[in-house]
Amino acid sequence: MRPGSMGIVGSASQFIRYYQAGILNTAFGYGLVALLLAVGVNVYIAQFLAHTAGVAFNYFTYSRHAFRTEGSVKRFILSYVGNYLIGLAALATMLQFIQSPYLAGLLVVIFVSFINYFVLKHLVFAERRAT
Numbered sequence: 001m002r003p004g005s006m007g008i009v010g011s012a013s014q015f016i017r018y019y020q021a022g023i024l025n026t027a028f029g030y031g032l033v034a035l036l037l038a039v040g041v042n043v044y045i046a047q048f049l050a051h052t053a054g055v056a057f058n059y060f061t062y063s064r065h066a067f068r069t070e071g072s073v074k075r076f077i078l079s080y081v082g083n084y085l086i087g088l089a090a091l092a093t094m095l096q097f098i099q100s101p102y103l104a105g106l107l108v109v110i111f112v113s114f115i116n117y118f119v120l121k122h123l124v125f126a127e128r129r130a131t
Helices: 012-038 043-066 073-094 101-124
Strands: none
Touching (some): 043 101, 073 101
């Protein structure tokens, strides 16, 4: 283990910063969708634009606030594609057992956010050792 690291999870403060950034990212994305809808943009276009802008915004909040290191932009984008696909699969599975799409969606968000933390920590913003 490298100095300052606390194993696979990392420090509690980093984990808290991750969720702080996540709350800010969610507010940014939802706020942008709401703003675009308010000015008359089609809902699907608004969602696409907000999601695209959100990925860029999220990279900066996670790299500067949560992980405090520059990460691989390519890996970050790929992690979001994977995160989306895992979320869809988890939602389809959850809906087989839970009638409420709201509750199923909430549980999926929580589940996927934990996976996203570990992916970002260990694959995107991991400290690279010099070889």
